[in-house]
Amino acid sequence: MSEDAIHLLAREHALASWAAVAGLLATAWMMAARPHRRELVLAVSASTAVALAISGALGSMLEGAYRARLRQPLFTRAPKLGWLFERKEHLAFGAIALGFCGLSSLLVAALVASRARRAAKEREALEALAEELARAGRLGWVVSALLGVAAAVASALVAREARL
Protein backbone atom coordinates (compact mmCIF):
# COMPACT_ATOMS: atom_id res chain seq x y z
CA MET A 1 0.00 0.00 0.00
CA SER A 2 1.35 3.45 -0.90
CA GLU A 3 2.11 6.16 1.67
CA ASP A 4 -0.73 8.33 0.38
CA ALA A 5 -3.18 5.44 0.57
CA ILE A 6 -2.16 4.72 4.17
CA HIS A 7 -2.51 8.39 5.19
CA LEU A 8 -5.93 8.55 3.53
CA LEU A 9 -7.08 5.32 5.19
CA ALA A 10 -5.87 6.56 8.58
CA ARG A 11 -7.86 9.80 8.21
CA GLU A 12 -10.96 7.96 7.01
CA HIS A 13 -10.65 5.47 9.87
CA ALA A 14 -10.44 8.33 12.40
CA LEU A 15 -13.51 10.03 10.87
CA ALA A 16 -15.53 6.81 10.72
CA SER A 17 -14.57 5.93 14.30
CA TRP A 18 -15.65 9.26 15.74
CA ALA A 19 -18.87 9.09 13.67
CA ALA A 20 -19.48 5.65 15.16
CA VAL A 21 -18.82 7.01 18.69
CA ALA A 22 -21.32 9.84 18.06
CA GLY A 23 -23.84 7.25 16.84
CA LEU A 24 -23.19 5.04 19.88
CA LEU A 25 -23.77 7.93 22.29
CA ALA A 26 -26.89 9.00 20.35
CA THR A 27 -28.25 5.44 20.46
CA ALA A 28 -27.55 5.09 24.18
CA TRP A 29 -29.21 8.48 24.87
CA MET A 30 -32.25 7.61 22.75
CA MET A 31 -32.75 4.34 24.59
CA ALA A 32 -32.67 6.16 27.92
CA ALA A 33 -34.75 9.20 26.87
CA ARG A 34 -37.12 7.71 24.26
CA PRO A 35 -37.45 3.98 25.00
CA HIS A 36 -41.00 3.83 23.62
CA ARG A 37 -39.90 5.01 20.16
CA ARG A 38 -38.81 1.50 19.19
CA GLU A 39 -38.72 2.04 15.42
CA LEU A 40 -36.68 5.27 15.71
CA VAL A 41 -34.24 3.67 18.14
CA LEU A 42 -33.87 0.72 15.75
CA ALA A 43 -33.19 3.07 12.80
CA VAL A 44 -30.51 4.98 14.75
CA SER A 45 -29.01 1.66 15.93
CA ALA A 46 -28.81 0.35 12.36
CA SER A 47 -27.03 3.52 11.16
CA THR A 48 -24.59 3.28 14.05
CA ALA A 49 -23.92 -0.38 13.27
CA VAL A 50 -23.02 0.58 9.68
CA ALA A 51 -20.59 3.22 10.99
CA LEU A 52 -19.09 0.65 13.38
CA ALA A 53 -18.65 -1.85 10.53
CA ILE A 54 -16.95 0.74 8.30
CA SER A 55 -14.69 1.86 11.14
CA GLY A 56 -13.75 -1.75 11.91
CA ALA A 57 -13.09 -2.58 8.27
CA LEU A 58 -10.84 0.46 7.80
CA GLY A 59 -9.02 -0.34 11.04
CA SER A 60 -8.41 -3.91 9.86
CA MET A 61 -6.97 -2.58 6.60
CA LEU A 62 -4.58 -0.35 8.55
CA GLU A 63 -3.46 -3.06 10.98
CA GLY A 64 -0.72 -4.36 8.70
CA ALA A 65 0.81 -0.92 8.22
CA TYR A 66 0.62 -0.29 11.99
CA ARG A 67 2.36 -3.59 12.70
CA ALA A 68 5.08 -3.00 10.09
CA ARG A 69 5.79 0.71 10.59
CA LEU A 70 4.48 2.05 13.83
CA ARG A 71 4.34 -0.63 16.53
CA GLN A 72 8.02 -1.13 17.27
CA PRO A 73 8.97 2.61 17.15
CA LEU A 74 5.95 3.42 19.32
CA PHE A 75 6.90 0.83 21.95
CA THR A 76 10.51 2.06 21.87
CA ARG A 77 9.60 5.75 22.27
CA ALA A 78 6.57 5.47 24.53
CA PRO A 79 5.76 1.96 25.83
CA LYS A 80 2.73 3.25 27.79
CA LEU A 81 1.18 4.57 24.59
CA GLY A 82 2.03 1.31 22.83
CA TRP A 83 0.13 -0.69 25.45
CA LEU A 84 -2.67 1.90 25.31
CA PHE A 85 -3.02 1.21 21.60
CA GLU A 86 -3.08 -2.55 22.22
CA ARG A 87 -5.90 -1.91 24.70
CA LYS A 88 -7.65 0.22 22.11
CA GLU A 89 -7.72 -2.72 19.69
CA HIS A 90 -9.34 -4.96 22.30
CA LEU A 91 -11.91 -2.34 23.31
CA ALA A 92 -12.72 -1.57 19.66
CA PHE A 93 -13.43 -5.25 18.93
CA GLY A 94 -15.70 -5.35 21.97
CA ALA A 95 -17.50 -2.14 20.94
CA ILE A 96 -18.21 -3.55 17.47
CA ALA A 97 -19.28 -7.01 18.67
CA LEU A 98 -21.55 -5.67 21.44
CA GLY A 99 -22.90 -2.97 19.12
CA PHE A 100 -24.09 -5.64 16.69
CA CYS A 101 -25.40 -7.63 19.65
CA GLY A 102 -27.41 -4.57 20.69
CA LEU A 103 -28.76 -4.06 17.17
CA SER A 104 -29.83 -7.72 16.79
CA SER A 105 -31.47 -7.69 20.25
CA LEU A 106 -33.41 -4.51 19.45
CA LEU A 107 -34.50 -6.03 16.11
CA VAL A 108 -35.88 -9.10 17.87
CA ALA A 109 -37.52 -6.86 20.49
CA ALA A 110 -39.20 -4.82 17.73
CA LEU A 111 -40.38 -7.97 15.90
CA VAL A 112 -41.68 -9.54 19.11
CA ALA A 113 -43.35 -6.31 20.24
CA SER A 114 -45.02 -6.04 16.83
CA ARG A 115 -46.28 -9.62 17.18
CA ALA A 116 -47.45 -8.90 20.77
CA ARG A 117 -49.61 -6.06 19.50
CA ARG A 118 -51.34 -8.43 17.07
CA ALA A 119 -51.72 -11.44 19.32
CA ALA A 120 -53.79 -10.30 22.28
CA LYS A 121 -53.84 -13.73 23.87
CA GLU A 122 -50.04 -14.10 24.21
CA ARG A 123 -49.54 -10.42 24.92
CA GLU A 124 -48.21 -10.60 28.45
CA ALA A 125 -45.60 -13.29 27.77
CA LEU A 126 -44.37 -11.65 24.57
CA GLU A 127 -44.10 -8.20 26.16
CA ALA A 128 -41.99 -9.64 28.95
CA LEU A 129 -39.81 -11.25 26.29
CA ALA A 130 -39.59 -7.98 24.34
CA GLU A 131 -38.66 -6.06 27.48
CA GLU A 132 -36.01 -8.63 28.38
CA LEU A 133 -34.54 -8.46 24.88
CA ALA A 134 -34.67 -4.66 24.87
CA ARG A 135 -32.79 -4.68 28.20
CA ALA A 136 -30.12 -6.86 26.65
CA GLY A 137 -29.99 -4.51 23.66
CA ARG A 138 -29.71 -1.42 25.87
CA LEU A 139 -26.92 -2.98 27.91
CA GLY A 140 -25.08 -4.00 24.77
CA TRP A 141 -25.25 -0.49 23.33
CA VAL A 142 -24.29 1.27 26.55
CA VAL A 143 -21.27 -0.99 26.95
CA SER A 144 -20.42 -0.57 23.27
CA ALA A 145 -20.61 3.22 23.67
CA LEU A 146 -18.28 3.17 26.67
CA LEU A 147 -15.80 0.87 24.95
CA GLY A 148 -15.99 2.92 21.75
CA VAL A 149 -15.32 6.18 23.56
CA ALA A 150 -12.38 4.64 25.43
CA ALA A 151 -10.93 3.25 22.19
CA ALA A 152 -11.34 6.55 20.37
CA VAL A 153 -9.77 8.56 23.20
CA ALA A 154 -6.89 6.07 23.38
CA SER A 155 -6.36 6.42 19.62
CA ALA A 156 -6.37 10.19 19.84
CA LEU A 157 -3.80 10.11 22.65
CA VAL A 158 -1.54 7.78 20.64
CA ALA A 159 -2.03 9.85 17.47
CA ARG A 160 -0.60 12.86 19.26
CA GLU A 161 2.70 10.98 19.54
CA ALA A 162 2.77 8.87 16.38
CA ARG A 163 0.66 8.45 13.28
CA LEU A 164 0.83 6.63 9.94
Next chain:
Amino acid sequence: MRKLEQVALGLAGGSATAALAYAFLRVAERALLPEANPAILIGVERSAFAFRALSALYFGGFGAFGFAALALARPLVAARLLRAAVGLAAVALVAQAALAP
Protein backbone atom coordinates in the same frame (compact mmCIF):
# COMPACT_ATOMS: atom_id res chain seq x y z
CA MET B 1 -40.71 -17.82 18.16
CA ARG B 2 -40.71 -16.97 14.46
CA LYS B 3 -37.77 -17.84 12.17
CA LEU B 4 -36.51 -14.27 11.69
CA GLU B 5 -36.72 -13.62 15.44
CA GLN B 6 -34.82 -16.84 16.11
CA VAL B 7 -32.07 -15.92 13.62
CA ALA B 8 -31.74 -12.38 15.00
CA LEU B 9 -31.55 -13.66 18.59
CA GLY B 10 -28.95 -16.18 17.45
CA LEU B 11 -26.91 -13.35 15.89
CA ALA B 12 -27.19 -11.33 19.08
CA GLY B 13 -26.03 -14.28 21.17
CA GLY B 14 -23.23 -15.02 18.73
CA SER B 15 -21.95 -11.42 18.93
CA ALA B 16 -21.91 -11.52 22.73
CA THR B 17 -20.16 -14.91 22.67
CA ALA B 18 -17.56 -13.57 20.21
CA ALA B 19 -16.80 -10.63 22.53
CA LEU B 20 -16.45 -12.98 25.50
CA ALA B 21 -14.32 -15.42 23.51
CA TYR B 22 -12.00 -12.59 22.41
CA ALA B 23 -11.21 -11.71 26.02
CA PHE B 24 -10.52 -15.34 26.94
CA LEU B 25 -8.41 -15.89 23.83
CA ARG B 26 -6.21 -12.89 24.61
CA VAL B 27 -5.69 -14.01 28.21
CA ALA B 28 -4.85 -17.54 27.02
CA GLU B 29 -2.47 -16.10 24.43
CA ARG B 30 -0.68 -14.01 27.05
CA ALA B 31 -0.44 -16.97 29.42
CA LEU B 32 0.52 -19.75 26.99
CA LEU B 33 2.17 -18.01 24.03
CA PRO B 34 4.04 -14.97 25.38
CA GLU B 35 5.45 -12.79 22.65
CA ALA B 36 8.77 -10.93 22.71
CA ASN B 37 8.98 -7.35 23.95
CA PRO B 38 7.33 -5.27 21.19
CA ALA B 39 10.05 -2.64 21.56
CA ILE B 40 12.70 -5.03 20.22
CA LEU B 41 10.50 -6.88 17.74
CA ILE B 42 11.21 -5.28 14.34
CA GLY B 43 8.31 -6.84 12.45
CA VAL B 44 5.96 -9.79 12.53
CA GLU B 45 4.39 -11.34 9.44
CA ARG B 46 1.37 -12.85 11.13
CA SER B 47 -1.24 -10.54 12.60
CA ALA B 48 -2.04 -11.82 16.07
CA PHE B 49 -5.01 -9.45 16.27
CA ALA B 50 -6.55 -10.77 13.03
CA PHE B 51 -6.06 -14.38 14.12
CA ARG B 52 -7.59 -13.65 17.51
CA ALA B 53 -10.55 -11.73 16.01
CA LEU B 54 -11.31 -14.49 13.50
CA SER B 55 -11.03 -17.15 16.21
CA ALA B 56 -13.41 -15.14 18.40
CA LEU B 57 -15.89 -14.92 15.52
CA TYR B 58 -15.56 -18.69 15.02
CA PHE B 59 -16.48 -19.32 18.68
CA GLY B 60 -19.20 -16.70 18.29
CA GLY B 61 -20.67 -18.97 15.63
CA PHE B 62 -21.08 -21.72 18.22
CA GLY B 63 -22.83 -19.21 20.47
CA ALA B 64 -25.10 -18.14 17.61
CA PHE B 65 -26.30 -21.70 16.99
CA GLY B 66 -26.71 -22.31 20.72
CA PHE B 67 -28.76 -19.17 21.29
CA ALA B 68 -30.88 -19.84 18.19
CA ALA B 69 -31.68 -23.36 19.42
CA LEU B 70 -32.50 -22.11 22.93
CA ALA B 71 -34.66 -19.32 21.46
CA LEU B 72 -36.85 -21.93 19.79
CA ALA B 73 -37.34 -23.96 22.98
CA ARG B 74 -37.22 -21.35 25.77
CA PRO B 75 -37.21 -17.79 24.35
CA LEU B 76 -37.43 -16.00 27.70
CA VAL B 77 -34.50 -18.03 29.07
CA ALA B 78 -32.52 -17.20 25.92
CA ALA B 79 -33.23 -13.47 26.38
CA ARG B 80 -32.15 -13.54 30.04
CA LEU B 81 -29.03 -15.53 29.14
CA LEU B 82 -28.28 -12.97 26.42
CA ARG B 83 -28.34 -10.11 28.93
CA ALA B 84 -26.04 -12.11 31.24
CA ALA B 85 -23.70 -12.83 28.33
CA VAL B 86 -23.50 -9.14 27.41
CA GLY B 87 -22.70 -8.17 31.02
CA LEU B 88 -20.12 -10.95 31.34
CA ALA B 89 -18.50 -9.99 28.02
CA ALA B 90 -18.28 -6.35 29.12
CA VAL B 91 -16.62 -7.23 32.42
CA ALA B 92 -14.27 -9.74 30.77
CA LEU B 93 -13.18 -7.31 28.04
CA VAL B 94 -12.52 -4.43 30.43
CA ALA B 95 -10.64 -6.72 32.84
CA GLN B 96 -8.61 -8.23 30.01
CA ALA B 97 -7.78 -4.83 28.52
CA ALA B 98 -6.71 -3.55 31.93
CA LEU B 99 -4.75 -6.57 33.15
CA ALA B 100 -3.60 -8.45 30.03
CA PRO B 101 -3.54 -5.99 27.10
